[in-house]
Amino acid sequence: MASESDTATSNFIRSMIEKQAATTVATRFPPEPNGYLHLGHAKSICLNFGIAKEFNGWTNLRFDDTNPDKESEEYMQAIKRDVEWLGFNWKSLCYASDYFDDLYECAVALVKSGDAYVDSLSAEEIREYRGTLKQPGKESPYRNRNAEQSLELLEEMKAGKHNEGDHILRLKIDMASSNMNMRDPAIYRIKKSHHYRTGDKWSIYPLYDYTHCLSDAIEGITHSLCTLEFEDHRPLYEWVIEKVKASSVQVELGSPVQTEFGPLNLEYTVLSKRKLVELVQKGIVNGWDDPRMPTISGLRRRGFTPDSIREFCRRIGVTKSSAVIEMGVLETVVREELNESAQRRMAVLEPLKVIITSIADDHNEILELANHPNKPELGSRQLPFTREVYIEQSDFEEEPPPKFKRLIPGGEVRLRSSYVIRCDEVIKDENGQIIEIHCSHDPDTLGKKPEGRKVKGVIHWVPVEQSVKSEVRVYDRLFNRPDPLAEEDYLNAVNPDSLVVLSNARLEPSIGDAETGSKFQFERQGYFAIDDDSTAEHPVCNRTVGLRDTWS
RNA sequence: UGGGGCGUGGCCAAGCGGUUAAGGCACCGGGUUUUGAUCCCGGCAUUCGUAGGUUCGAAUCCUACCGCCCCAGCCA
Numbered sequence: 309m310a311s312e313s314d315t316a317t318s319n320f321i322r323s324m325i326e327k328q329a330a331t332t333v334a335t336r337f338p339p340e341p342n343g344y345l346h347l348g349h350a351k352s353i354c355l356n357f358g359i360a361k362e363f364n365g366w367t368n369l370r371f372d373d374t375n376p377d378k379e380s381e382e383y384m385q386a387i388k389r390d391v392e393w394l395g396f397n398w399k400s401l402c403y404a405s406d407y408f409d410d411l412y413e414c415a416v417a418l419v420k421s422g423d424a425y426v427d428s429l430s431a432e433e434i435r436e437y438r439g440t441l442k443q444p445g446k447e448s449p450y451r452n453r454n455a456e457q458s459l460e461l462l463e464e465m466k467a468g469k470h471n472e473g474d475h476i477l478r479l480k481i482d483m484a485s486s487n488m489n490m491r492d493p494a495i496y497r498i499k500k501s502h503h504y505r506t507g508d509k510w511s512i513y514p515l516y517d518y519t520h521c522l523s524d525a526i527e528g529i530t531h532s533l534c535t536l537e538f539e540d541h542r543p544l545y546e547w548v549i550e551k552v553k554a555s556s557v558q559v560e561l562g563s564p565v566q567t568e569f570g571p572l573n574l575e576y577t578v579l580s581k582r583k584l585v586e587l588v589q590k591g592i593v594n595g596w597d598d599p600r601m602p603t604i605s606g607l608r609r610r611g612f613t614p615d616s617i618r619e620f621c622r623r624i625g626v627t628k629s630s631a632v633i634e635m636g637v638l639e640t641v642v643r644e645e646l647n648e649s650a651q652r653r654m655a656v657l658e659p660l661k662v663i664i665t666s667i668a669d670d671h672n673e674i675l676e677l678a679n680h681p682n683k684p685e686l687g688s689r690q691l692p693f694t695r696e697v698y699i700e701q702s703d704f705e706e707e708p709p710p711k712f713k714r715l716i717p718g719g720e721v722r723l724r725s726s727y728v729i730r731c732d733e734v735i736k737d738e739n740g741q742i743i744e745i746h747c748s749h750d751p752d753t754l755g756k757k758p759e760g761r762k763v764k765g766v767i768h769w770v771p772v773e774q775s776v777k778s779e780v781r782v783y784d785r786l787f788n789r790p791d792p793l794a795e796e797d798y799l800n801a802v803n804p805d806s807l808v809v810l811s812n813a814r815l816e817p818s819i820g821d822a823e824t825g826s827k828f829q830f831e832r833q834g835y836f837a838i839d840d841d842s843t844a845e846h847p848v849c850n851r852t853v854g855l856r857d858t859w860s
Numbered sequence: 861u862g863g864g865g866c867g868u869g870g871c872c873a874a875g876c877g878g879u880u881a882a883g884g885c886a887c888c889g890g891g892u893u894u895u896g897a898u899c900c901c902g903g904c905a906u907u908c909g910u911a912g913g914u915u916c917g918a919a920u921c922c923u924a925c926c927g928c929c930c931c932a933g934c935c936a
Binding site for chain 2: 440441442488497648681833855
């Protein structure tokens with residue numbers, strides 16, 4: 309259990325709700341099924357589900373599926389799985405596509421009331437007519453086409469009688485508005501694509517600004533929480549609901565209020581679906597659940613837990629500024645949880661053979677090792693101590709740097725949970741490469757301190773014969789600069805060494821049959837999770853995060 | 861003078877006219893330790909983008925200035 313605090317830090321959204329009369333708090337998490345969820349979504353999920361739960365309200369999971377070109381069943385299923393995995397339960401599973409009929413009916417009403425019209429300008433012309441940030445736009449010549457004509461065209465668009473781009477349905481607001489979103493925004497475009505849910509029923513699809521607010525209103529959402537970039541859309545959000553309510557349609561609409569919060573930014577990675585799609589499609593990573601990805605599925609495979617991700621979201625807070633969070637925060641939450649829950653094991657990532665010459669060839673002493681140094685209730689496991697063991701290559705230095713407390717020629721070191729050994733001889737091949745180390749052990753040091761001297765170093769080890777050969781994947785940050793987007797092309801900032809595969813690692817035998825997803829601390833090295841690729845014949849471990857290291 | 865937002869220590873973030881300006885991460889000590897881990901103890905903003913003003917009193921109110929972010933998809 310992570311130290312998930314029960315005293316939630318105050319934030320402006322909570323304060324706002326506290327000041328409001330005690331009404332139900334109804335929220336929604338509205339992803340478009342066009343990719344996998346990432347940490348930015350986790351922040352939104354924790355906020356939406358968390359705040360509703362806190363005020364005894366409810367939350368819908370709604371798929372904002374109005375652009376069939378980019379959406380799929382696969383993405384939809386992945387999103388559902390990830391939200392559930394994070395530990396949240398939705399009240400209703402909704403789809404914007406379920407409202408297509410109602411939405412169309414509302415659009416017809418808006419045309420009739422003179423609040424919408426079919427424009428027949430081309431996309432380029434519309435862009436020109438829109439004006440610029442500093443100059444007002446000008447009205448389309450089709451803007452005052454009568455309602456009957458617009459209605460007829462809209463029906464034809466719906467019936468598939470026109471080609472994509474020929475016409476578009478726009479709201480009639482204000483082409484001179486200083487808010488670009490109010491310059492007669494498009495609300496329906498002709499698109500003859502197959503929709504993963506509605507199939508080929510529709511030839512026109514509603515756009516976000518029109519769909520989102522009405523979906524919220526239809527579901528009875530009270531608090532529509534979204535990120536800062538939608539701040540400018542709020543007047544439009546309110547305009548649409550007001551106009552539809554004033555129209556003759558018999559769709560029952562609530563009165564949702566949109567509130568915006570700052571999006572999550574994380575150092576050394578990118579959090580935008582468009583860019584994550586690119587990383588996947590260009591093969592820069594191995595799929596959406598590549599453990600280097602900031603996706604929920606990637607983090608899960610990497611060894612993160614739902615608790616640690618929720619704790620991360622709690623710690624970063626919710627404000628109106630776009631914060632850039634340091635990786636250290638993410639690393640800390642998962643270390644804190646795994647330190648409590650993960651059983652300890654020994655594993656040698658880059659083996660160096662040690663022969664303990666003072667021990668007989670057939671020596672096979674069974675050691676009983678605690679699974680957790682501070683939690684005896686987690687029990688113990690057995691590990692054979694034999695004449696030949698592997699230690700980490702980096703735990704031996706012929707010419708040690710200052711303050712090196714590991715094995716050196718003539719020096720002593722403790723084999724973790726075992727005996728103190730002394731390095732007597734370094735065996736090299738004809739090229740001068742170290743092949744093995746010959747040591748002798750002090751038989752009187754099992755479970756006790758050596759007499760008359762102190763041995764500072766403790767290193768991990770595994771028996772040569774009984775250890776299990778395994779592949780260990782060590783991950784580093786995906787990008788080599790904290791702000792990859794500051795690069796001309798962010799792909800230039802991809803870290804070429806973000807994955808290091810150690811294919812000759814040795815695990816202590818008790819890990820051999822651990823199931824996929826199991827998490828351990830490999831002592832002195834970090835936290836590791838058994839990967840999906842792992843099999844009994846070929847175990848594969850992912851390093852979730854290293855231990856805090858004040859030495860190297 | 862397009863419009864909309866945001867500026868509290870290296871990174872987050874409380875604070876809402878009277879507090880010694882919470883807390884976390886990071887960092888720096890010191891102690892314990894058969895993981896250079898954990899754990900423990902201590903340190904870490906006379907100051908809240910800047911400059912003025914209001915007030916007995918300002919991070920909190922006002923004014924000006926500076927900096928950063930977002931907006932011209934028939935994406936969401």
